Amino acid sequence: MPVDWSRSTLAHLRSVYPFHTAAGFGERGVLLGSDVTGGFRGFYFDPFEFYQQRHLTNPNMIVMGSVGFGKSATVKALIRRLQAVYGSGRYLAIIDPKGEYSTVAADLGLAVIKLFPGEGGARVNPMDPGSTSNDESVIARQTLAAQLVAGVLGRELTPLEDAVLSWGIETRCRANQAFTLADLHREILDPPDELVRLSRHTPLELARATSPVTFALDKLCSRTLRGMFDGPTTVHVDWDNGPGVVLDLSAVYANSEALPLVMVAATHWLNGALRGRPERRSVQVIDEAWAAVRHGAAYLQGSLKLSRTYGVATVLVCHRPSDLTAQADDGTASSKIAAGLLSDIQTRVLLRQPPEQIAAAVEMFDLSERERDWLSQLVQGRAIWKIGARTAVVQTVLTGNERKLFDTDSAMSSSGLGAGLGERVG
Ligand SMILES: Nc1ncnc2c1ncn2[C@@H]1O[C@H](COP(=O)(O)OP(=O)(O)O)[C@@H](O)[C@H]1O
Numbered sequence: 001m002p003v004d005w006s007r008s009t010l011a012h013l014r015s016v017y018p019f020h021t022a023a024g025f026g027e028r029g030v031l032l033g034s035d036v037t038g039g040f041r042g043f044y045f046d047p048f049e050f051y052q053q054r055h056l057t058n059p060n061m062i063v064m065g066s067v068g069f070g071k072s073a074t075v076k077a078l079i080r081r082l083q084a085v086y087g088s089g090r091y092l093a094i095i096d097p098k099g100e101y102s103t104v105a106a107d108l109g110l111a112v113i114k115l116f117p118g119e120g121g122a123r124v125n126p127m128d129p130g131s132t133s134n135d136e137s138v139i140a141r142q143t144l145a146a147q148l149v150a151g152v153l154g155r156e157l158t159p160l161e162d163a164v165l166s167w168g169i170e171t172r173c174r175a176n177q178a179f180t181l182a183d184l185h186r187e188i189l190d191p192p193d194e195l196v197r198l199s200r201h202t203p204l205e206l207a208r209a210t211s212p213v214t215f216a217l218d219k220l221c222s223r224t225l226r227g228m229f230d231g232p233t234t235v236h237v238d239w240d241n242g243p244g245v246v247l248d249l250s251a252v253y254a255n256s257e258a259l260p261l262v263m264v265a266a267t268h269w270l271n272g273a274l275r276g277r278p279e280r281r282s283v284q285v286i287d288e289a290w291a292a293v294r295h296g297a298a299y300l301q302g303s304l305k306l307s308r309t310y311g312v313a314t315v316l317v318c319h320r321p322s323d324l325t326a327q328a329d330d331g332t333a334s335s336k337i338a339a340g341l342l343s344d345i346q347t348r349v350l351l352r353q354p355p356e357q358i359a360a361a362v363e364m365f366d367l368s369e370r371e372r373d374w375l376s377q378l379v380q381g382r383a384i385w386k387i388g389a390r391t392a393v394v395q396t397v398l399t400g401n402e403r404k405l406f407d408t409d410s411a412m413s414s415s416g417l418g419a420g421l422g423e424r425v426g
């Protein structure tokens with residue numbers, strides 16, 4: 001049938017072909033909800049399946065959105081269904097700063113380690129060797145110690161401070177001795193002759209130059225990390241056959257000075273244990289990750305980079321774009337931190353943002369005009385999923401049982417955590 005040439009706009013043309021939808025991502029992974037821009041077909045996801053299918057070149061995720069719009073619920077639905085579909089093929093490790101994963105943990109059979117300051121509670125030792133090769137574990141412990149000390153001092157370490165700290169750790173590791181942060185403090189307080197000679201300082205000069213490090217280690221052991229990370233590990237976790245573990249940090253959630261350091265130490269300890277088991281895939285969730293970025297951006301970045309080597313997908317949960325930029329206080333340029341972290345996170349799940357955050361989100365995630373409009377209108381549980389170079393709008397659909405299990409509204413009001421969070425949105 002001959003048809004005359006005519007010109008039209010896309011706005012008119014779409015009425016000619018109303019059933020046109022995005023291509024979708026296939027049905028590998030777990031059913032998470034409904035693909036709104038894909039004709040409401042099922043949306044399936046698993047970071048490792050997507051990696052294998054080359055939708056992604058790394059398995060890490062970031063989930064960002066205003067309080068109460070369903071970040072944690074989406075993550076909980078994902079891990080719960082990953083366990084249902086993959087069983088022991090997906091080890092689940094969760095950093096839980098608000099103590100809101102206990103019902104999910106009970107449901108999934110995850111071990112819960114609740115850390116609290118003071119004597120008598122569970123302890124984990126961030127200086128544990130972990131399960132990787134010795135060299136790598138030494139470097140990881142050196143990086144962690146430097147970040148913790150820099151966090152206490154509020155500045156980067158001088159080359160001499162850094163060298164002495166690293167040396168202390170290396171000496172202990174070389175001796176194949178288990179040690180703790182408290183041991184490290186003693187080592188540096190009373191440096192052996194060999195170190196004094198290497199430093200080319202007199203003992204007095206060296207003691208003066210490194211006194212900020214000993215002060216910081218003392219503060220970490222006697223206050224910030226006391227009773228949680230200052231002694232040998234007292235808990236036993238079945239890393240090989242268990243379903244996973246939750247580190248409940250809610251006892252320090254209200255302490256804004258300690259929380260970032262506690263989160264970095266906890267993440268480091270988990271990482272050490274998760275690596276070195278290449279036959280198994282792990283999903284490591286860092287909820288309320290903004291607190292860890294504050295002192296641990298460099299640490300997190302290193303950990304994200306190793307995700308492919310060790311089969312660990314890290315899921316960072318944040319509120320707003322500035323969580324990744326405004327808080328670095330170790331002198332690193334903030335834009336560099338955000339770019340560094342995001343370059344290793346290819347799955348970006350963006351829930352609703354308030355109007356004042358839209359411009360920053362557009363810039364950070366390179367959103368189109370249409371995505372910008374969506375971002376301020378997304379309803380609870382609905383998110384823009386940017387997966388590699390492609391985008392979908394996905395509604396996470398919870399079962400009735402999950403709504404009860406994931407309900408943070410009642411959990412927050414009964415534990416009193418709701419007060420003080422301020423910006424809760426309905
Ligand atoms: N997709 C959804 N369907 C139904 N309820 C949801 C959904 N997402 C979140 N909720 C409910 O909204 C409340 C807040 O969600 P939550 O995930 O804790 O928010 P946040 O973004 O602060 O982590 C919870 O009680 C949760 O059960």
Ligand SMILES: [Mg+2]
Nearest residue numbers: 071072073287
């Ligand atoms: Mg949450």
